[in-house]
Amino acid sequence: MSWFTIGSAVTEFLSDLLYNTTMNRFHAHLQSSIFRSILHQEIGFFHANRIGDITSRVSSDTDAMSEALTGDLSLLMWYLIRVTFLYGMMLWLSVPLALFITVLLPFILLVPKLTGRFHQTLAQEVQRSLAKANEVAVETFQAITTVRSFANEDGAARQYEEKLQETYKLNKWEAVAYAISMWTSNLSSLALKVGILFYGGRLVTLGHVTSGQLVTFVLYEMEFSTAVQVLLSLYPNVRKAVGSSEKVFEYIDRTPKIQSTGTLAPENLRGHVVVKDVSFSYPDRDNSLVLKGVSLELCPGKVTALVGPSGSGKSTLVALLQRFYEPQQGQVLLDGEELGEYEHHFLHRKVALVSQNPVLFARPLRSNIAYGLEKENEKVTKEEMDRKVVEVAQRVGADKFITNMSNSYDTDAGEMGGQISGGQRQGIAIARALIRDPKVLILDDATSALDTESQQQVEKEIYEGAARSERAVLLISHRLHSVERANLILVMEDGEIKERGTHPELMEKGGAYWQLLQKQQNGNNGSNHSPANAGNSLL
Numbered sequence: 001m002s003w004f005t006i007g008s009a010v011t012e013f014l015s016d017l018l019y020n021t022t023m024n025r026f027h028a029h030l031q032s033s034i035f036r037s038i039l040h041q042e043i044g045f046f047h048a049n050r051i052g053d054i055t056s057r058v059s060s061d062t063d064a065m066s067e068a069l070t071g072d073l074s075l076l077m078w079y080l081i082r083v084t085f086l087y088g089m090m091l092w093l094s095v096p097l098a099l100f101i102t103v104l105l106p107f108i109l110l111v112p113k114l115t116g117r118f119h120q121t122l123a124q125e126v127q128r129s130l131a132k133a134n135e136v137a138v139e140t141f142q143a144i145t146t147v148r149s150f151a152n153e154d155g156a157a158r159q160y161e162e163k164l165q166e167t168y169k170l171n172k173w174e175a176v177a178y179a180i181s182m183w184t185s186n187l188s189s190l191a192l193k194v195g196i197l198f199y200g201g202r203l204v205t206l207g208h209v210t211s212g213q214l215v216t217f218v219l220y221e222m223e224f225s226t227a228v229q230v231l232l233s234l235y236p237n238v239r240k241a242v243g244s245s246e247k248v249f250e251y252i253d254r255t256p257k258i259q260s261t262g263t264l265a266p267e268n269l270r271g272h273v274v275v276k277d278v279s280f281s282y283p284d285r286d287n288s289l290v291l292k293g294v295s296l297e298l299c300p301g302k303v304t305a306l307v308g309p310s311g312s313g314k315s316t317l318v319a320l321l322q323r324f325y326e327p328q329q330g331q332v333l334l335d336g337e338e339l340g341e342y343e344h345h346f347l348h349r350k351v352a353l354v355s356q357n358p359v360l361f362a363r364p365l366r367s368n369i370a371y372g373l374e375k376e377n378e379k380v381t382k383e384e385m386d387r388k389v390v391e392v393a394q395r396v397g398a399d400k401f402i403t404n405m406s407n408s409y410d411t412d413a414g415e416m417g418g419q420i421s422g423g424q425r426q427g428i429a430i431a432r433a434l435i436r437d438p439k440v441l442i443l444d445d446a447t448s449a450l451d452t453e454s455q456q457q458v459e460k461e462i463y464e465g466a467a468r469s470e471r472a473v474l475l476i477s478h479r480l481h482s483v484e485r486a487n488l489i490l491v492m493e494d495g496e497i498k499e500r501g502t503h504p505e506l507m508e509k510g511g512a513y514w515q516l517l518q519k520q521q522n523g524n525n526g527s528n529h530s531p532a533n534a535g536n537s538l539l
């Protein structure tokens with residue numbers, strides 16, 4: 001007997017260990033799956049959904065699923081086996097009584113099912129409300145400098161508390177729904193007992209069963225009812241987990257609107273970009289064209305500048321060149337092939353973007369620059385990687401401020417690069433883009449925060465660097481003096497290319513480019529110039 005007890009205890013320990021290990025692995029795999037699925041969604045997905053909603057799916061909803069599976073699924077399986085065994089014993093004692101229970105059971109279970117569905121709906125509302133509260137917190141923390149500069153900490157706290165109050169109200173209704181679900185379950189169990197005693201008494205009177213069999217049947221039925229009651233109590237929790245799982249698997253099963261199915265990865269890519277008659281509107285603004293029949297060409301060895309007022313469509317064009325979106329009309333070609341025909345990783349190794357407000361990761365500056373080669377890191381030794389990092393930083397003038405820091409290249413950039421200045425972030429981002437030796441380099445106002453010396457260093461790399469002849473450059477800038485040397489300047493207004501030419505040609509023409517220059521100069525010194533004089537003042 002003692003050996004049996006010990007063996008039973010060991011078996012129970014091993015089964016619990018195996019079950020919980022499996023569930024923990026499932027939880028990790030589930031979170032990894034939804035995270036990977038979200039990462040591969042199109043950029044428009046992130047613009048259409050709040051960050052708080054997305055992070056809630058990855059964390060809160062997967063946690064709810066795992067808790068239900070870990071805590072409730074084992075009980076659910078155990079009591080299902082128990083219910084099956086007890087029902088078999090009741091059939092053996094009295095088929096009429098067992099069939100009587102079978103007839104009543106669907107009606108008795110129907111009411112708890114309906115209340116459980118109501119509870120599931122409220123559980124989904126609670127999850128959505130929690131996601132909104134989480135979004136407020138994330139947004140506030142990300143914009144903490146703005147909140148602090150306006151001394152609006154109390155306002156931000158009130159906004160968060162309002163969202164929590166909405167969640168609290170929903171939680172109260174969810175608690176009521178849960179209580180109703182439990183009450184209907186208990187009432188159903190009581191109705192079943194009364195029905196058995198009434199019908200069983202009649203069978204005893206008619207001599208179909210003995211009183212002993214009825215007593216035994218009632219004892220089995222009590223165990224059966226207890227097991228069913230446990231199952232019904234688990235049901236709302238399982239339904240809640242189902243509500244969370246629907247949201248989780250909605251993201252996991254979601255097919256990106258822009259799929260990375262291309263396979264082209266040619267060894268020799270020239271980097272010749274052609275934009276042919278492209279028109280585009282954002283998904284949530286179908287009736288408002290941001291780009292209208294835009295055509296342009298980026299050639300290897302040439303620097304093409306794109307200028308224009310804010311809202312003219314410059315950044316939208318950049319998004320199309322990165323295949324963040326696809327045009328509704330027209331084509332974007334790289335060496336004569338649609339961007340979608342290229343393998344995803346290959347395309348973004350060859351087409352590099354540096355934006356005005358680049359994001360750095362909370363890791364050393366060395367790692368932030370090397371991020372541009374992260375896919376190839378395993379093929380490169382640490383010494384060679386460090387050499388490449390220092391070399392590219394020197395080329396863009398970032399080495400100077402990095403080496404002046406106490407930890408040099410091992411200085412942590414902080415979350416979102418918050419530990420270094422805006423100009424330093426831009427310098428690191430330019431180095432991060434150039435380290436992968438792209439064939440197409442897009443600088444979207446990427447030097448706006450650089451000091452004069454650093455900007456000159458970057459311009460030297462663009463116009464005179466060793467890879468100059470093999471790289472097509474698109475330079476977008478609001479500081480027009482930085483585009484004077486470009487081989488071609490495009491002027492964009494209201495989603496259209498209004499002018500194109502070199503700096504002297506556009507100055508002589510005295511059109512949109514000259515007017516932009518006048519506005520900029522008047523903003524700087526309040527002076528007014530003729531087209532010829534304005535050109536001379538910049539040359």
